[in-house]
Amino acid sequence: MKRLLxxxxxxxxxxxxxxxxxAPDITISANxxxxxxxxxxxxxxxxxxxMNSLRFQGGSAPLLVVAPxxxxxTDAIQLTATSSSGNTFQWPFKLAGxxxxxxxxxxxxxxxxxxxxxxxxxxxxxxxxxxQLTATxxxxxxxxxxxxxxxxxxxxxxxxxxTLTQDQQQLKTLLxxxxxxxxxxxxxxxxxxxxxxxxxxxxVVAMTAAANLxxxxxxxxxxxxxxxxxxxxxxxxxxTPIEAPSNLLSMYQRLFTYMTTPSSSALPTDVTTSNTQxxxxxxxxxxxxxxxxxxxxxxxxxxxxTVTLSLTGVGSPVSATVLQGTATVSYTIPGGTVVGxxxxxxxxxxxxxxxxxxxxxxxxxxxxxxxxxxxxVSRQYGQPNSPFTATYGGFANGDTGxxxxxxxxxxxxxxxxxxxxxxxxxxxxLSSPNYTIAFARGTLTITPDSLTVTANNTSRQYGQxxxxxxxxxxxxxxxxTASALTGTLSCSTAATASSPAGTYPISCSGxxxxxxxxxYVPGQLTITPPPCASNVTASLAVTRSGFSYSPLxxxxxxxxxxxxxxxxxxxxxxxxxxxxxxSSAALYNTGxxxxxxxxxxxxxxxxxxxxxxGASTNVVLQFTDPTNAAISYSxxxxxxxxxx
Amino acid sequence: xxxxxxxxxxxTLATLLVFGQxxxxxDSIEDVTVNTSSLGAGSSEVFFFLTGTGGNTATLSGILLxxxxxxxxxxxxxxxxxxxxxxxxxxxxxxxxxTNFLNxxxxxxxxxxxxTFVLDLTTNVVSPNPDQFSFVIxxxxxxxxxxxxxxxxxxLMTINLDSTTPTTNIYSDLVSVTSPTAAPEPSSLFLLASGxxxxxxxxxxxRARCA
Numbered sequence: 074m075k076r077l078l079x080x081x082x083x084x085x086x087x088x089x090x091x092x093x094x095x096a097p098d099i100t101i102s103a104n105x106x107x108x109x110x111x112x113x114x115x116x117x118x119x120x121x122x123x124m125n126s127l128r129f130q131g132g133s134a135p136l137l138v139v140a141p142x143x144x145x146x147t148d149a150i151q152l153t154a155t156s157s158s159g160n161t162f163q164w165p166f167k168l169a170g171x172x173x174x175x176x177x178x179x180x181x182x183x184x185x186x187x188x189x190x191x192x193x194x195x196x197x198x199x200x201x202x203x204x205q206l207t208a209t210x211x212x213x214x215x216x217x218x219x220x221x222x223x224x225x226x227x228x229x230x231x232x233x234x235x236t237l238t239q240d241q242q243q244l245k246t247l248l249x250x251x252x253x254x255x256x257x258x259x260x261x262x263x264x265x266x267x268x269x270x271x272x273x274x275x276x277v278v279a280m281t282a283a284a285n286l287x288x289x290x291x292x293x294x295x296x297x298x299x300x301x302x303x304x305x306x307x308x309x310x311x312x313t314p315i316e317a318p319s320n321l322l323s324m325y326q327r328l329f330t331y332m333t334t335p336s337s338s339a340l341p342t343d344v345t346t347s348n349t350q351x352x353x354x355x356x357x358x359x360x361x362x363x364x365x366x367x368x369x370x371x372x373x374x375x376x377x378x379t380v381t382l383s384l385t386g387v388g389s390p391v392s393a394t395v396l397q398g399t400a401t402v403s404y405t406i407p408g409g410t411v412v413g414x415x416x417x418x419x420x421x422x423x424x425x426x427x428x429x430x431x432x433x434x435x436x437x438x439x440x441x442x443x444x445x446x447x448x449x450v451s452r453q454y455g456q457p458n459s460p461f462t463a464t465y466g467g468f469a470n471g472d473t474g475x476x477x478x479x480x481x482x483x484x485x486x487x488x489x490x491x492x493x494x495x496x497x498x499x500x501x502x503l504s505s506p507n508y509t510i511a512f513a514r515g516t517l518t519i520t521p522d523s524l525t526v527t528a529n530n531t532s533r534q535y536g537q538x539x540x541x542x543x544x545x546x547x548x549x550x551x552x553x554t555a556s557a558l559t560g561t562l563s564c565s566t567a568a569t570a571s572s573p574a575g576t577y578p579i580s581c582s583g584x585x586x587x588x589x590x591x592x593y594v595p596g597q598l599t600i601t602p603p604p605c606a607s608n609v610t611a612s613l614a615v616t617r618s619g620f621s622y623s624p625l626x627x628x629x630x631x632x633x634x635x636x637x638x639x640x641x642x643x644x645x646x647x648x649x650x651x652x653x654x655x656s657s658a659a660l661y662n663t664g665x666x667x668x669x670x671x672x673x674x675x676x677x678x679x680x681x682x683x684x685x686x687g688a689s690t691n692v693v694l695q696f697t698d699p700t701n702a703a704i705s706y707s708x709x710x711x712x713x714x715x716x717x
Numbered sequence: 718x719x720x721x722x723x724x725x726x727x728x729t730l731a732t733l734l735v736f737g738q739x740x741x742x743x744d745s746i747e748d749v750t751v752n753t754s755s756l757g758a759g760s761s762e763v764f765f766f767l768t769g770t771g772g773n774t775a776t777l778s779g780i781l782l783x784x785x786x787x788x789x790x791x792x793x794x795x796x797x798x799x800x801x802x803x804x805x806x807x808x809x810x811x812x813x814x815x816t817n818f819l820n821x822x823x824x825x826x827x828x829x830x831x832x833t834f835v836l837d838l839t840t841n842v843v844s845p846n847p848d849q850f851s852f853v854i855x856x857x858x859x860x861x862x863x864x865x866x867x868x869x870x871x872x873l874m875t876i877n878l879d880s881t882t883p884t885t886n887i888y889s890d891l892v893s894v895t896s897p898t899a900a901p902e903p904s905s906l907f908l909l910a911s912g913x914x915x916x917x918x919x920x921x922x923x924r925a926r927c928a
Contacts, residue, residue: 619875629768
């Protein structure tokens with residue numbers, strides 16, 4: 074970047090003296106000014122300008138010859154910063170621009186500018202203070218001027234970086250990019266500016282800087298585009314039509330002229346495009362199209378100009394600047410573009426160095442694979458097949474099954490009567506020019522049906538044997554019956570003939586089938602209480618003996634003589650029941666307690682019987698009674714089938 | 718009072734004295750003999766039982782051991798009301814069930830040829846469970862002499878006091894029972910004589926008046 078020189082402000086007093094020998098006049102600026110605020114970590118760019126002190130005398134004035142003794146300008150020029158407290162900082166001269174020659178010869182119209190690039194880290198190391206910056210040239214030479222000359226000081230206020238305003242951010246960006254440019258890092262400088270533009274799009278100053286950097290990097294096409302964008306941005310940002318800054322306009326005009334006016338030495342070009350094949354599914358998506366611009370008469374790559382790429386009849390043309398012989402665009406194939414071959418057209422617009430040309434190739438949009446997979450389904454044995462469905466994999470451009478031609482038909486070999494197992498589902502019937510359709514088979518899984526075998530409830534009287542158990546079937550399909558089952562049905566219960574009255578589960582098992590999953594539901598056997606034996610008390614005359622006592626057994630005994638007073642035989646068994654037996658006594662030879670005929674809970678003795686009409690029989694009762702209290706009871710008699 | 722009336726009264730009184738003596742024979746009296754010769758040497762034991770609630774009394778008197786000798790009273794098994802500690806086999810045994818349901822007198826003895834006693838039972842009848850007298854003899858081994866007692870308790874004899882003339886049940890051939898002949902008591906004879914005397918006087922007066 075070039076800077077304006079302020080010469081008149083630094084006219085040396087010596088210029089008015091009558092001195093035959095020219096001496097150097099030197100001036101400096103810091104970041105382009107003579108009194109600046111420098112934030113720590115910002116670059117400090119110091120420009121030093123060396124001029125002929127006799128430059129005002131016109132063309133006859135003597136030349137100024139400055140030649141460092143060792144030919145090393147680093148030793149000849151010193152840059153010193155002195156703080157308010159007297160601390161000094163010096164930076165060695167780094168020759169980043171002119172002069173490049175060890176000997177400097179300046180006439181009255183000439184001057185040279187050199188600069189110091191004080192790095193970010195150097196300024197960060199400067200304590201906050203006010204510094205006086207001075208440059209000194211000191212030459213000891215036999216071939217030219219010898220002596221010492223210093224600049225007027227430049228005031229620098231160093232402080233920490235505050236929160237930056239946008240203007241300060243812009244200034245910092247420009248300083249950093251200038252620092253990078255001066256230190257030869259053009260890519261870094263461009264990156265710095267582009268990063269700023271990403272955050273502040275439309276910043277004309279930054280866009281101008283970017284165009285300048287692109288031009289410096291040898292990209293006139295890009296520089297032209299950036300300059301054009303900067304001009305447009307300026308005009309859009311201004312409420313009233315005014316001209317863009319002169320430096321921007323001049324750069325734009327220069328680049329425009331360069332781009333549109335082939336020189337007499339402009340070289341021919343060839344444009345080739347990639348022969349591309351893309352899938353139908355790439356439509357409506359961004360694809361990359363490239364064009365290669367080469368000059369058959371030059372070994373150097375084409376690094377300027379613009380290529381416009383278009384697909385015949387598809388989409389809109391897209392332009393791109395040629396970089397290193399290649400123009401690359403992101404091109405979106407419109408949705409719905411069908412499968413087929415399309416012409417890819419590339420037009421190179423040419424520059425002052427390269428003539429325009431064009432080229433074509435064929436872009437093929439190929440059918441995209443589409444997989445139609447029959448969906449897996451499952452059903453139970455005996456059920457009809459449900460309509461099969463399929464899943465589509467690979468649709469593009471918003472297509473659905475309805476965009477395909479034909480009718481989808483999915484079939485299987487399984488019928489309603491097919492046994493449980495796996496059966497393939499095959500689909501077919503659809504087609505499309507845009508898709509290569511593959512039909513994938515699904516699986517129909519037939520699972521066993523549920524069959525419930527329920528033991529039928531049944532009942533019997535106490536004392537009887539269990540009846541044959543039966544079952545009921547629920548769930549047969551396809552006209553199946555129990556004969557379709559294998560195995561032997563077996564039903565059982567824990568109840569036996571002697572089991573007391575109550576309910577008992579009936580459990581079944583033993584059947585199997587590949588077509589059914591059998592579930593057994595238990596039934597219930599109800600054992601009903603037996604009928605009570607008949608009361609024959611009125612038919613029996615009873616004679617009781619007294620109570621005998623056994624000192625050995627410690628028991629009492631009493632003999633009852635039962636006489637059948639009825640006119641018919643009393644059939645056995647005959648139960649002699651002792652109701653209301655003395656509480657302290659117990660019937661020793663008891664056969665149990667009454668549970669059927671009330672009152673219940675009375676002990677009894679049973680005899681086989683029968684007792685014929687008019688006949689008698691004896692029954693011996695034995696008692697225990699630890700208290701030896703009087704034993705009493707009421708006799709009751711039951712007889713015949715049934716329980717006491 | 719006329720002579721005729723006096724005659725009638727005298728006849729009635731005499732009739733009552735003659736025929737009313739039946740009430741004086743309400744007890745059941747048995748002469749009981751048990752052949753104990755098979756018991757052998759050693760200490761046997763006899764148990765007399767009276768059970769029931771009828772308030773009856775069993776009196777055993779004239780007990781003879783047939784050459785045997787009485788042993789000690791079995792105080793462990795003897796219970797109830799009646800002879801409890803005395804040497805019953807010598808002095809007699811009395812049991813009464815007026816208070817206790819179970820009444821036992823038990824005493825050991827060295828068996829002789831027989832055991833005899835006179836059993837006098839009152840005959841208060843209660844229903845439906847009559848009182849009962851019974852007895853059992855244990856041999857020197859402590860085992861009861863086996864009998865045909867249907868209860869299995871090996872009673873040698875039982876008497877159920879279910880009537881004023883109860884039946885004696887004998888369950889062993891070793892037992893013999895005889896019932897003594899009923900004889901008028903002394904007071905009854907006096908009344909009979911007085912009645913006959915009065916009748917004779919009345920008859921003489923009647924004849925004298927008629928003469």
